[in-house]
Amino acid sequence: MTQSNVEAKIQELKAGLVQNPECAVTHYNIGVHYMALRDFETAKGYLQEAIRKSPDLAEAYVQLGGIAMNEGDLDGCFSYNEMASKIRHRFAVPHGNMGFVHLQRGDVDKAIASLKRAISFDPQFVQAQATLGNAYYMQGDLDGCLAQCQKAIDLEPNFGPAYNTMGLACMDKKDFAAARKYFEKAMNTGYEVAPEIWQELEQAG
Known part of the structure; x- marks a missing residue:
């Protein structure tokens, strides 16, 4: 529109x-x-x-959580989404959003639990699938990260952040050819790969 x-x-x-x-x-x-x-x-x-x-309008709490996130208010975002999840327990979006906030706070285990809950309620929730891949990456589970991000890509082939996370995982595995391929795919979706990533790849040969 x-x-x-x-x-x-x-x-x-x-x-x-x-x-x-x-x-x-x-x-x-x-x-x-x-x-x-x-x-x-x-x-x-x-x-x-x-x-x-x-x-009981759970969607309104989720939207207010989105505004709080936009303002950099992680606590407000979490609180609104928690309210939404209590009103409609099987509503996937607030669980996914709470998982994202946990991840931003560095609480990876709680993030994984929330994101898995979101996906159990809505397996087609691409953002939650990709964020779970990111959580596995932060946990150091590179194979789990790649497998999880692939699930997001299978749902939405143009989901740039998932390709970017896969590229990072491949770099950590020292598979620079695969990393370059994933970062190029991320860029082809319009996702902006950090310039220092390309510098690191150049140095790695």
Whole structure:
């Protein structure tokens, strides 16, 4: 959707809100559209209002967690996703997001547990599959990392971060030819491989 389309949709939703001001889903949808415009402060207000209207709207907590993550607030992100997971225990996304936060904090074992839970609820959850591969890499399980990232690639062949992680694992295994292949695949998806990676590969020959 173009920006003008998103803005038009917001006006349409706001018109609906005049008719039914207690509708939590409309507040939620307006919030999501403001997120698309990267107007996170306005989005936050609508999402919080959605929760006030309907405290069990788990998706709204997840979106607020996304805004917190965008602001660099890991604690806020985790807290919102934890609330969402308690409301809808089998909702994969908050478990995946909590796994990502655990990983950012360096708590790899907790990350792996959360990510496996997310995948058990939704095996097609590409981001969780790839993040689990990253967790295995951080744990030093290079073969586990490669096998797990391949699962993400099988689901979404253009998922650049998974190729990048596979490249890092191959570098650690001293398989520089395979590493170069994976980094090139990552770049072909539009993912930006760090310049120092290429320097290291050049030095390795």
